[in-house]
Protein backbone atom coordinates (compact mmCIF):
# COMPACT_ATOMS: atom_id res chain seq x y z
CA UNK A 1 0.00 0.00 0.00
CA UNK A 2 1.06 3.54 -0.74
CA UNK A 3 1.69 4.83 2.82
CA UNK A 4 4.07 7.49 4.07
CA UNK A 5 3.67 6.53 7.74
CA UNK A 6 3.15 3.04 9.01
CA UNK A 7 2.94 2.08 12.67
CA UNK A 8 2.42 -1.54 13.65
CA UNK A 9 1.63 -2.57 17.22
CA UNK A 10 3.52 0.44 18.49
CA UNK A 11 3.61 0.68 22.30
CA UNK A 12 5.45 3.04 24.61
CA UNK A 13 6.08 2.75 28.33
CA UNK A 14 7.89 5.20 30.53
CA UNK A 15 8.60 3.19 33.68
CA UNK A 16 9.81 -0.31 32.89
CA UNK A 17 8.35 -3.27 31.00
CA UNK A 18 5.55 -4.07 33.46
CA UNK A 19 4.12 -0.53 33.55
CA UNK A 20 0.87 0.55 31.93
CA UNK A 21 1.70 1.63 28.36
CA UNK A 22 1.14 5.28 27.45
CA UNK A 23 0.71 4.10 23.85
CA UNK A 24 -0.89 0.71 23.55
CA UNK A 25 -0.47 -1.33 20.36
CA UNK A 26 -1.13 1.49 17.91
CA UNK A 27 -1.67 0.54 14.26
CA UNK A 28 -1.73 3.57 11.99
CA UNK A 29 -1.23 4.23 8.31
CA UNK A 30 -1.10 7.70 6.79
CA UNK A 31 -1.13 8.24 3.02
CA UNK A 32 0.99 10.89 1.27
CA UNK A 33 -0.79 14.24 1.42
CA UNK A 34 -3.40 13.06 3.88
CA UNK A 35 -4.51 15.47 6.62
CA UNK A 36 -5.11 13.58 9.86
CA UNK A 37 -6.25 15.12 13.14
CA UNK A 38 -5.61 13.45 16.47
CA UNK A 39 -8.03 14.14 19.30
CA UNK A 40 -7.87 12.91 22.85
CA UNK A 41 -8.26 14.04 26.39
CA UNK A 42 -5.38 15.40 28.37
CA UNK A 43 -2.92 12.63 29.14
CA UNK A 44 -4.27 10.23 26.50
CA UNK A 45 -0.88 10.02 24.77
CA UNK A 46 -1.25 12.49 21.87
CA UNK A 47 2.10 14.24 22.31
CA UNK A 48 3.85 10.93 22.90
CA UNK A 49 2.47 9.63 19.59
CA UNK A 50 3.44 12.83 17.78
CA UNK A 51 6.98 12.66 19.20
CA UNK A 52 7.28 9.09 17.95
CA UNK A 53 6.18 10.18 14.47
CA UNK A 54 8.68 13.03 14.63
CA UNK A 55 11.44 10.52 15.37
CA UNK A 56 12.13 12.35 18.67
CA UNK A 57 11.35 9.30 20.81
CA UNK A 58 12.80 5.83 20.26
CA UNK A 59 10.60 2.97 19.11
CA UNK A 60 11.01 0.29 21.79
CA UNK A 61 7.95 -1.89 21.09
CA UNK A 62 6.41 -2.44 17.67
CA UNK A 63 7.43 -0.99 14.33
CA UNK A 64 7.43 2.46 12.77
CA UNK A 65 8.13 3.45 9.20
CA UNK A 66 8.50 7.20 8.79
CA UNK A 67 9.41 9.48 5.89
CA UNK A 68 12.81 11.18 5.77
CA UNK A 69 11.61 14.76 5.68
CA UNK A 70 9.59 15.54 8.80
CA UNK A 71 8.95 18.85 10.52
CA UNK A 72 7.25 19.74 13.79
CA UNK A 73 5.44 22.85 14.98
CA UNK A 74 5.05 22.84 18.75
CA UNK A 75 2.51 24.65 20.88
CA UNK A 76 5.24 27.13 21.81
CA UNK A 77 7.33 28.04 18.77
CA UNK A 78 10.71 27.70 20.60
CA UNK A 79 12.52 30.41 18.66
CA UNK A 80 16.10 31.44 19.48
CA UNK A 81 15.73 34.96 20.88
CA UNK A 82 19.21 36.09 19.80
CA UNK A 83 18.57 35.40 16.13
CA UNK A 84 16.25 37.44 13.90
CA UNK A 85 13.14 35.79 12.51
CA UNK A 86 14.62 34.84 9.15
CA UNK A 87 17.65 33.18 10.77
CA UNK A 88 15.36 31.15 12.99
CA UNK A 89 13.58 29.95 9.87
CA UNK A 90 16.85 29.22 8.04
CA UNK A 91 18.51 27.48 11.00
CA UNK A 92 20.19 24.23 10.02
CA UNK A 93 19.34 24.44 6.31
CA UNK A 94 22.11 23.29 4.01
CA UNK A 95 23.52 25.70 1.42
CA UNK A 96 25.09 29.14 1.25
CA UNK A 97 23.92 32.00 3.43
CA UNK A 98 22.38 33.72 0.40
CA UNK A 99 20.46 30.62 -0.66
CA UNK A 100 19.16 29.76 2.81
CA UNK A 101 18.14 33.40 3.31
CA UNK A 102 16.21 33.24 0.04
CA UNK A 103 14.42 30.05 1.12
CA UNK A 104 13.60 31.54 4.52
CA UNK A 105 12.19 34.73 3.00
CA UNK A 106 10.05 32.73 0.59
CA UNK A 107 8.62 30.68 3.47
CA UNK A 108 8.02 33.86 5.48
CA UNK A 109 6.11 35.33 2.53
CA UNK A 110 3.93 32.24 2.46
CA UNK A 111 2.94 32.75 6.07
CA UNK A 112 2.47 36.51 5.44
CA UNK A 113 5.39 37.50 7.63
CA UNK A 114 8.01 38.74 5.18
CA UNK A 115 7.79 42.24 6.71
CA UNK A 116 9.01 40.81 10.05
CA UNK A 117 11.99 38.91 8.64
CA UNK A 118 14.53 41.12 10.49
CA UNK A 119 12.55 41.32 13.73
CA UNK A 120 13.69 39.78 17.01
CA UNK A 121 11.52 36.90 18.22
CA UNK A 122 10.70 38.60 21.52
CA UNK A 123 8.98 41.44 19.62
CA UNK A 124 6.56 39.08 17.83
CA UNK A 125 2.91 38.59 18.75
CA UNK A 126 1.80 35.06 19.60
CA UNK A 127 0.32 34.58 16.13
CA UNK A 128 3.46 35.92 14.43
CA UNK A 129 5.65 33.61 16.50
CA UNK A 130 3.52 30.64 15.49
CA UNK A 131 3.68 31.69 11.84
CA UNK A 132 7.47 31.81 12.18
CA UNK A 133 7.33 28.26 13.51
CA UNK A 134 5.22 27.25 10.52
CA UNK A 135 7.67 28.92 8.11
CA UNK A 136 10.55 27.06 9.79
CA UNK A 137 8.69 23.80 9.19
CA UNK A 138 7.64 24.61 5.61
CA UNK A 139 11.11 25.64 4.48
CA UNK A 140 12.19 22.03 5.01
CA UNK A 141 9.61 20.90 2.44
CA UNK A 142 8.34 18.16 4.77
CA UNK A 143 6.63 15.02 3.53
CA UNK A 144 5.14 14.80 7.03
CA UNK A 145 4.17 17.91 8.96
CA UNK A 146 3.46 17.39 12.65
CA UNK A 147 1.47 20.06 14.45
CA UNK A 148 1.22 19.78 18.24
CA UNK A 149 -1.67 22.03 19.25
CA UNK A 150 -0.08 24.96 17.41
CA UNK A 151 -3.07 27.24 17.93
CA UNK A 152 -3.80 26.44 21.58
CA UNK A 153 -2.32 29.59 23.10
CA UNK A 154 -3.72 32.02 20.53
CA UNK A 155 -6.75 34.27 20.88
CA UNK A 156 -9.92 33.16 19.08
CA UNK A 157 -9.57 35.40 16.00
CA UNK A 158 -5.88 34.67 15.47
CA UNK A 159 -6.67 31.00 15.89
CA UNK A 160 -9.28 31.12 13.11
CA UNK A 161 -6.84 32.88 10.80
CA UNK A 162 -4.11 30.34 11.59
CA UNK A 163 -6.48 27.45 10.94
CA UNK A 164 -7.28 28.74 7.48
CA UNK A 165 -3.60 29.50 6.81
CA UNK A 166 -2.68 25.91 7.66
CA UNK A 167 -5.47 24.71 5.37
CA UNK A 168 -4.16 26.88 2.52
CA UNK A 169 -0.53 25.80 3.02
CA UNK A 170 -1.56 22.17 3.11
CA UNK A 171 -3.47 22.56 -0.16
CA UNK A 172 -0.51 24.34 -1.77
CA UNK A 173 2.21 21.90 -0.65
CA UNK A 174 0.29 18.69 0.06
CA UNK A 175 2.41 17.26 2.88
CA UNK A 176 0.86 14.56 5.02
CA UNK A 177 -0.21 16.29 8.24
CA UNK A 178 -0.85 15.07 11.76
CA UNK A 179 -2.55 17.79 13.79
CA UNK A 180 -2.87 17.19 17.53
CA UNK A 181 -5.75 19.16 18.95
CA UNK A 182 -8.28 19.26 21.77
CA UNK A 183 -10.77 20.98 19.51
CA UNK A 184 -13.30 18.80 17.68
CA UNK A 185 -14.38 21.63 15.36
CA UNK A 186 -10.80 22.43 14.41
CA UNK A 187 -10.28 18.76 13.54
CA UNK A 188 -13.42 18.72 11.36
CA UNK A 189 -12.58 22.00 9.64
CA UNK A 190 -9.17 20.76 8.50
CA UNK A 191 -8.79 17.00 8.41
CA UNK A 192 -9.55 14.20 5.95
CA UNK A 193 -9.59 11.81 8.87
CA UNK A 194 -9.94 12.18 12.62
CA UNK A 195 -8.43 9.77 15.13
CA UNK A 196 -9.40 9.59 18.78
CA UNK A 197 -6.89 8.38 21.34
CA UNK A 198 -8.02 7.23 24.79
CA UNK A 199 -5.61 5.83 27.36
CA UNK A 200 -3.07 5.13 24.67
CA UNK A 201 -5.40 3.27 22.30
CA UNK A 202 -6.86 4.48 19.04
CA UNK A 203 -10.58 4.12 19.66
CA UNK A 204 -11.92 5.97 16.60
CA UNK A 205 -10.75 6.49 13.04
CA UNK A 206 -13.35 8.59 11.25
CA UNK A 207 -13.24 9.79 7.64
CA UNK A 208 -14.47 13.32 7.04
CA UNK A 209 -16.12 13.24 3.61
CA UNK A 210 -17.31 16.87 3.79
CA UNK A 211 -16.59 19.21 0.85
CA UNK A 212 -14.03 22.00 1.33
CA UNK A 213 -14.12 24.74 2.42
CA UNK A 214 -15.85 23.20 5.41
CA UNK A 215 -18.93 24.80 6.90
CA UNK A 216 -19.72 24.44 10.58
CA UNK A 217 -23.39 24.93 9.80
CA UNK A 218 -23.63 21.80 7.60
CA UNK A 219 -25.81 19.03 9.06
CA UNK A 220 -23.13 16.40 8.36
CA UNK A 221 -20.56 18.52 10.19
CA UNK A 222 -22.72 18.49 13.30
CA UNK A 223 -23.35 14.75 13.11
CA UNK A 224 -19.60 14.09 13.00
CA UNK A 225 -18.99 16.59 15.80
CA UNK A 226 -21.45 14.76 18.06
CA UNK A 227 -19.93 11.40 17.19
CA UNK A 228 -16.43 12.61 18.08
CA UNK A 229 -17.61 14.26 21.30
CA UNK A 230 -19.22 10.91 22.14
CA UNK A 231 -15.93 9.11 21.52
CA UNK A 232 -14.15 11.62 23.76
CA UNK A 233 -16.82 11.06 26.42
CA UNK A 234 -17.71 14.71 26.77
CA UNK A 235 -20.95 16.62 26.25
CA UNK A 236 -21.34 19.76 24.12
CA UNK A 237 -20.10 22.00 26.94
CA UNK A 238 -16.94 19.95 27.36
CA UNK A 239 -18.18 18.31 30.57
CA UNK A 240 -17.63 14.66 31.31
CA UNK A 241 -20.63 12.90 29.71
CA UNK A 242 -20.60 10.03 32.21
CA UNK A 243 -20.77 12.43 35.15
CA UNK A 244 -23.46 14.56 33.50
CA UNK A 245 -25.69 11.54 32.73
Ligand SMILES: Nc1ncnc2c1ncn2[C@@H]1O[C@H](COP(=O)(O)OP(=O)(O)OP(=O)(O)O)[C@@H](O)[C@H]1O
Pocket residue numbers: 014022040041042043044045046047048049
Ligand atom coordinates in the same frame (compact mmCIF):
# COMPACT_ATOMS: atom_id res chain seq x y z
N1 LIG B 1 8.92 11.56 29.54
C1 LIG B 1 7.92 11.03 30.25
N2 LIG B 1 8.17 10.31 31.37
C2 LIG B 1 7.15 9.76 32.08
N3 LIG B 1 5.83 9.87 31.74
C3 LIG B 1 5.55 10.57 30.65
C4 LIG B 1 6.56 11.20 29.84
N4 LIG B 1 5.94 11.84 28.80
C5 LIG B 1 4.62 11.62 28.96
N5 LIG B 1 4.37 10.87 30.05
C6 LIG B 1 3.04 10.43 30.53
O1 LIG B 1 2.38 9.84 29.43
C7 LIG B 1 1.00 10.16 29.44
C8 LIG B 1 0.60 10.77 28.12
O2 LIG B 1 1.25 12.02 27.96
P1 LIG B 1 1.07 12.91 26.65
O3 LIG B 1 1.84 14.16 26.88
O4 LIG B 1 1.38 12.09 25.46
O5 LIG B 1 -0.49 13.19 26.67
P2 LIG B 1 -1.35 14.23 25.83
O6 LIG B 1 -2.54 13.48 25.34
O7 LIG B 1 -0.50 14.90 24.83
O8 LIG B 1 -1.79 15.25 26.95
P3 LIG B 1 -2.10 16.84 26.86
O9 LIG B 1 -3.32 16.96 25.99
O10 LIG B 1 -2.38 17.20 28.30
O11 LIG B 1 -0.89 17.50 26.30
C9 LIG B 1 0.79 11.07 30.63
O12 LIG B 1 0.29 10.30 31.69
C10 LIG B 1 2.17 11.60 30.92
O13 LIG B 1 2.31 11.90 32.27
